[in-house]
Structures are given as structure tokens and as C-alpha cells.
Amino acid sequence: MSRYSAKVLIGNWNEDKSLADIQKKLVQHNVNQGTRLVDQVDSATAAGREPAQLSWSEDGLLRYGFLIALKHGATGRRLASNVSNEVEARKFQASGVENQSLRTSFVIQRPRGVNLFAENTQDDFVRFGDEVILATAPSLRLSASSGLFQKQLYVFSSPSSLLGSTSQSGEQEVRIAKEPLVTKDEAYMRWRIEPMLSQPFPVGADTRVACDTPLQLVHCASGKALAMDAATLVYNDYGPELDVFCTLDQATRKVHVLKHEARGVRTADHRLPVLARNAWTFELADSPPSLSQDELGAPLSADAVLALVSEAVQAEAPSFADHMRSFDEAGDDMLDRVQFKYALLDAGLDLTADEIEVLTDSLCLDAVERDAISVSDFLARVLEGASVNSKK
Structure with missing residues (x-):
């Protein structure tokens, strides 16, 4: 045996x-x-210490597609991503840091399915009441080996990821997650921008969001507000940083406040300290940034995608070779486009549809007549790249 x-x-x-x-x-x-x-300290960690990338607008108003920083009101820390610390499958650590860097740069995006013909969606302005998603800086998505963009990362929180004992009092984890595998996870990436004051806006008031305006980000799936506390620390490659979470403080303190109001204590004496944990401001650049094309990455090419595959299967090359050959049902060392695509996806490779298509077009022996891929030729190129990577 x-x-x-x-x-x-x-x-x-x-x-x-x-x-x-x-x-x-x-x-x-x-x-x-x-x-x-x-x-x-790998390439992602080193990139996290580079200067911050922020957008600039003459009127100070936020627009979709802007690179922004999210600053906490009570601690002065900024929301940051740590893409070199994978705390669980497809999720990375989020924390609060003092200094600006690429880790603190995020892109404001509209969620999928937004009606672009509805009221207040005819322009690019971000308004109070909008549901937005926050994506990490594009430069953090670049692969060190190939220069290609990896899958997008978003600020994410699941209602089931509780830090406390009950859903009413528990604090909810906040992570940096990859593109969702299932549709329901997309709702966990949506945040609603709300003003700090509970009063509704007057009719005809300007609801556009300006930088340095105090606001709160409410998680659409759970109704909890994004928060940070100076007493909660997390440790990573950069040392001790503050933990980021979602909380229901405003709801759980309501009865407490009403009791104190009956005794003559003002509501503001209790609401303001609670709201301070949920207060955030968007930051933009102080001046027009220098235009650079460095962050755009290398053009998509088959060699670059092969480098990604070689890097991913470096430690599992023999198993990967047997996996690819198992899809050759005819035994003629050939795979069609569909077989090749699902063989790569079934192997767990983190490739986009565009990357798979470019690689397939390059490997096809005759795109007009046979439209097939040689398994031996593909494995030879992949294993050669994996061998080069192992010697570095």
C-alpha cells in the first residue's frame, strides 16, 4: 500500500x-x-507604501470614477486595504491607517443594474442617498510578474460575519473582497451615503456630496453603518492598525437616550459620541495630479496570460498537467475552445474571460478549420514558465 x-x-x-x-x-x-x-513584504506590500493617487475637481464635488480617500472623523485615520494579507478565501484585511498611500485610494463606482435614465443619474455627481461600491486603487491590481490587471477588489461586509454574540449588538466584519462568485454577494458590496443629520433635505436642496463633508456609509444589506474605533487594533505586515467594522450603535442607544432626556439631559450629549464612530469624509487631491499612464498596465497578451498561469501552478505543476489531460476525452492530445476554457476554470485559475480568450486565440492550431489546442504544447510552455519562476 x-x-x-x-x-x-x-x-x-x-x-x-x-x-x-x-x-x-x-x-x-x-x-x-x-x-x-x-x-x-512582497510586491503588493511595497506598492502599498507608494504615494496616494487621488482625483482633483475644481468645485470639490465628488463624481463617479473618482479616486478618493475615506477619512474617519473621530480618529483621523483612513480606510485602507491590505491585499497581501488574505484572511479568508477571496477576502483580504481592511484597516485604518494614518498616512495616505495606494492602500487608502478607492474608486467610487455605481452598482450593477442602476437605471441610468432615472432622475439624478444623468450626470456623474455622487449624491446623498446613492448606493455606491468602493473599489481599490487600480495599481494594487497589477500582477508583479505579468503586468496585467487582476480581478477587482471591493469593500465588502456580510451580515453573517458578526464580531459580537447577537445580531443586534454584534459588530459586523468589513473586508476587501474579490468580484463575487454569486449574485447575492453583490448586495454585500453596496453602501448608501447618508448625511450625519437625521433630518431630510428640504425640497430643491442640493444633495451632491462634496469632499470634507461629514457623512456616514450605511451597509445596504444589514443597515449597519461603517465605523472605526481607536480601541480595536489589528496586526499585519505594516504593524498595528485600527480595525474597521459595521455597527448598530445608533439604534441600540435610542432607548438609552430617551431615558436620559426624561431626566433633563440633552440628546446631543449622547448622540454625538456615538455618531463620531460612524462619521467619515471623502478626500480629494489638493491640486491637479500629474497625468501618468504608468497605472494602465501592460497590454493584454498571450505571453502575459501564460506567465500568470505558470505563476499560479508553480507548486502544483504535476497535478495541473494531469488535470488538463483528463479533459482530452478523445485521446488525440487536442481540446476545443469550450473544453480548454472549462479546464482552466475547473483548475481554479483566477483568470478573466478576456484573458482566457486571448490565450485560446494564441494556442489554436487553425482558428478557421480545426479550432483546436494542443495539450502537450500548452503544458510545455506553462511548465517552462513555472520552472523559470521557481529559480528566481
Whole structure:
């Protein structure tokens, strides 16, 4: 009987993977303890220390597509993403930091399905009451090896991810997540911009959002407001930072406030400290930024996509080769476009539809007559790239 498990296809890859998982857990333990190791600082970490990218507008009003920073009112910290610290599958850490950098730059986007012909959607202005999604800075999505854009990352929160014991008093986790795999997760990325005051706007009032205007971001799926507290710390590659979460403080304090009002204590004495945790302001650049095309990345090419595949399967090359050959049902070493596409997707590769199409067009032997891909030729190019990456 083989000493390897039934899942092992070739050699002792499973044992090597187990050792790699143990090393990853040790590194994560050091991160949680606040120890910053030199080998943990990868390209994403280095990019997070580059100067911030922010948009500039002469009137100070926010528009969709702008690069902004989100500053917390009570602590003065800024919402930041840590794309080098994957806390769970497809999700990364969100935190509060002091200094501006690429980590604190986000893009304001409209959610999918917004009626562009409805009232107040004829222009690009962001208004109070709008539902928006916050995407990370484009530069953080660039692959260090290929220069291609990876999948977009968004500020995300799930109503089931509670930090407390009950949904009424518990604080809700906030993460940086990749594009959703299922439709329902898209609702978890929507945030509604609301003013700090509870009074409605007068009829005909200008509801456009300006930078440095105090506001709150309410999670559309749970109704909890984005918050930050100076007493809650998280540890990552950058050291101790503040945790970001969603809270129901305004709702749970309502009875407490009414009781104190009956005793002659003003509502403001209790509401203002609570609202301070939910107060945010959008920041823009102080002057027109210098225009640069560096953040646009390299043009999409088959060689760049092959580099991505080689990098992804570097530690699992034998298993990946057997996986691709298993889709060759005819046994002639050929896959059609559909088979090749689903073979890549089934392997768990994080590729977009455009990247798969470019790679398929490049590998097809005859796009007019046969429209087929040689499995051996594809694996030879992929494994050659994986071998080069392992020697770096």
C-alpha cells in the first residue's frame, strides 16, 4: 500500500504542499503577533507604501470614477486595504491607517443594474442617498510578474460575519473582497451615503456630496453603518492598525437616550459620541495630479496570460498537467475552445474571460478549420514558465 494518500497523483507533491501550508501558518502567526518579517513584504506590500493617487475637481464635488480617500472623523485615520494579507478565501484585511498611500485610494463606482435614465443619474455627481461600491486603487491590481490587471477588489461586509454574540449588538466584519462568485454577494458590496443629520433635505436642496463633508456609509444589506474605533487594533505586515467594522450603535442607544432626556439631559450629549464612530469624509487631491499612464498596465497578451498561469501552478505543476489531460476525452492530445476554457476554470485559475480568450486565440492550431489546442504544447510552455519562476 502506498504511503501517499489517494489524492496524490505524482510523487510526494501532497507532502510538499503540507509543509508549505505549515510555513504559511507560521508566517500568519507572526503577523498576528505584530512581528514584521522581511520575507513577508512582497510586491503588493511595497506598492502599498507608494504615494496616494487621488482625483482633483475644481468645485470639490465628488463624481463617479473618482479616486478618493475615506477619512474617519473621530480618529483621523483612513480606510485602507491590505491585499497581501488574505484572511479568508477571496477576502483580504481592511484597516485604518494614518498616512495616505495606494492602500487608502478607492474608486467610487455605481452598482450593477442602476437605471441610468432615472432622475439624478444623468450626470456623474455622487449624491446623498446613492448606493455606491468602493473599489481599490487600480495599481494594487497589477500582477508583479505579468503586468496585467487582476480581478477587482471591493469593500465588502456580510451580515453573517458578526464580531459580537447577537445580531443586534454584534459588530459586523468589513473586508476587501474579490468580484463575487454569486449574485447575492453583490448586495454585500453596496453602501448608501447618508448625511450625519437625521433630518431630510428640504425640497430643491442640493444633495451632491462634496469632499470634507461629514457623512456616514450605511451597509445596504444589514443597515449597519461603517465605523472605526481607536480601541480595536489589528496586526499585519505594516504593524498595528485600527480595525474597521459595521455597527448598530445608533439604534441600540435610542432607548438609552430617551431615558436620559426624561431626566433633563440633552440628546446631543449622547448622540454625538456615538455618531463620531460612524462619521467619515471623502478626500480629494489638493491640486491637479500629474497625468501618468504608468497605472494602465501592460497590454493584454498571450505571453502575459501564460506567465500568470505558470505563476499560479508553480507548486502544483504535476497535478495541473494531469488535470488538463483528463479533459482530452478523445485521446488525440487536442481540446476545443469550450473544453480548454472549462479546464482552466475547473483548475481554479483566477483568470478573466478576456484573458482566457486571448490565450485560446494564441494556442489554436487553425482558428478557421480545426479550432483546436494542443495539450502537450500548452503544458510545455506553462511548465517552462513555472520552472523559470521557481529559480528566481
